[in-house]
Amino acid sequence: MVQTAMRSGWGRLAMAVLGALIYAVGINFFVTPLGLITGGLMGLCQLIRSGILLALHMDAPSFDFAGLILYAFNVPLLIVAYRLLGRQFFRNTLICATAYTVFLSAVPVPAAPIVDDVLTGCLLGGVISGVGSGLALTSGCCGGGLDLLGLCLSKKGVQTTIGQFNLFFNVALLAACGLMFDVPTLIYSVLNVVITSIAIDRSHRQSVTVQVLIFTKSNAPELGQYIMENLHRGITRWEGAGVYTGEPTHILCVCMNKYEIDDFREVLQRIDPKAFFIVQEGVHVSGGFERRLS
Numbered sequence: 001m002v003q004t005a006m007r008s009g010w011g012r013l014a015m016a017v018l019g020a021l022i023y024a025v026g027i028n029f030f031v032t033p034l035g036l037i038t039g040g041l042m043g044l045c046q047l048i049r050s051g052i053l054l055a056l057h058m059d060a061p062s063f064d065f066a067g068l069i070l071y072a073f074n075v076p077l078l079i080v081a082y083r084l085l086g087r088q089f090f091r092n093t094l095i096c097a098t099a100y101t102v103f104l105s106a107v108p109v110p111a112a113p114i115v116d117d118v119l120t121g122c123l124l125g126g127v128i129s130g131v132g133s134g135l136a137l138t139s140g141c142c143g144g145g146l147d148l149l150g151l152c153l154s155k156k157g158v159q160t161t162i163g164q165f166n167l168f169f170n171v172a173l174l175a176a177c178g179l180m181f182d183v184p185t186l187i188y189s190v191l192n193v194v195i196t197s198i199a200i201d202r203s204h205r206q207s208v209t210v211q212v213l214i215f216t217k218s219n220a221p222e223l224g225q226y227i228m229e230n231l232h233r234g235i236t237r238w239e240g241a242g243v244y245t246g247e248p249t250h251i252l253c254v255c256m257n258k259y260e261i262d263d264f265r266e267v268l269q270r271i272d273p274k275a276f277f278i279v280q281e282g283v284h285v286s287g288g289f290e291r292r293l294s
Contacts, residue, residue, distance in 0.1 A: 012139040013092055017099045019135030020143055024067075024103035026128030030121045031192060033113040035185060037177050038129065039170040039193035041145035045069040047177065067104030071097065074144035077152075084152050092141040093148060100143035122188045126195030133196075134203020167197045210261065214252040214268065215240075216275035223271050224252070230267075231260055 027038055037043045045066040052058075074097050082090040115121035133143065142148050146169055170193045178186045216223065227233050231254075238251040256264070261279065268275055 013095060013141065016092065016096045016136040016139035016141035019132045019137075019139065019141075020096055020099035021103050021107075021132070022135065023100065023129045023132030023143065024107045026125045026130075026132060027104065028107040028109045029114055030125030030128065032109050033111075034118055034121050034125075034188070035181075036122060036125070036192055037174070037181075037185075037189040038125070039146075039167075039173065039196055041073055041149075042066065042070055043170065043173050043177075043189075043193075045073065047173075047180070050180070065105065067101040070104070070145060071101040074148070077144055077148045080152055081148055089141070092139075093144065096136055096141035097144040097148075118184075118188055119191075122192045123195055126192045127199050130196040130199020131203050134200045137200070138203065167193070170197075210256060211280045212252075212254045212256060212261070212264070212277055213280075214254070214275060214277040216250050216252070216272050217247060218272045218275065219250065220271065223268065223275075226267050226271070227252075227254055227264070231256060231264065233260075 027042070031038050032046075037046050048069055049066040078090065078094060078097070081093055085093075113121055115124065136142055174186065174190050174193065177189060181189070214223070224235055224237075227235055233254050233256050236253040238253070240249045240251050241247065242249055268277065
């Protein structure tokens with residue numbers, strides 16, 4: 001169902017808004033009630049919110065206005081995104097960032113933690129919020145913040161994933177948190193940040209580069225044409241032979257991102273049902289390979 005929705009522009013946007021809702025549920029249901037700080041620009045906004053409440057001697061309200069602070073920070077980042085990432089991505093990100101703010105403000109923060117065990121709540125909050133952010137990124141949108149800044153840096157050629165970029169920023173952020181909170185809160189916040197970063201990278205499939213080896217006995221040009229004309233990827237071709245049958249086999253080597261695998265699998269099944277392919281994740285590609293992050 002998710003892959004079907006991704007085939008249309010409005011379907012992708014709907015999935016991005018769903019990702020924003022999932023993110024807000026992870027933060028407001030699990031992270032905020034435990035008094036933990038999440039990572040990224042949202043974590044900075046949480047610190048600012050806590051400082052405001054502390055200065056005014058106010059109790060935490062039923063809604064978390066850190067999302068409103070986040071939206072204010074997103075304005076200059078959206079201007080940069082408009083110049084680097086294009087109008088369509090800017091439009092989608094503006095809608096998605098607005099959805100993040102609305103859901104973070106609308107999803108109620110429980111008066112008491114839903115999960116009593118801090119470690120369990122920390123892990124659940126990290127996984128849920130990370131999957132939500134990753135879904136939005138996979139849909140070609142993001143909620144702003146460091147995700148948007150990381151995309152801009154990646155577009156400029158910086159060799160880092162979105163999750164890794166968040167992790168680097170969070171080291172400095174959590175160092176500052178250590179001055180405001182006790183040691184257990186700091187440790188659990190660090191764990192939440194790490195889990196969230198991992199979940200983002202695993203959910204944002206465009207950031208995962210894979211090597212695909214296709215083995216086919218068909219010499220039809222349709223497969224190569226699809227890869228070059230639709231995926232816009234280069235192909236290296238080898239000629240081999242089956243050891244048992246001795247029949248000639250064509251071996252195609254292609255590098256693409258994990259998001260492109262789904263469409264490729266359907267086309268390969270249609271063109272040559274007897275072909276098979278091997279996918280190797282975690283490859284590092286440099287040079288002329290085009291990284292498509294949205």
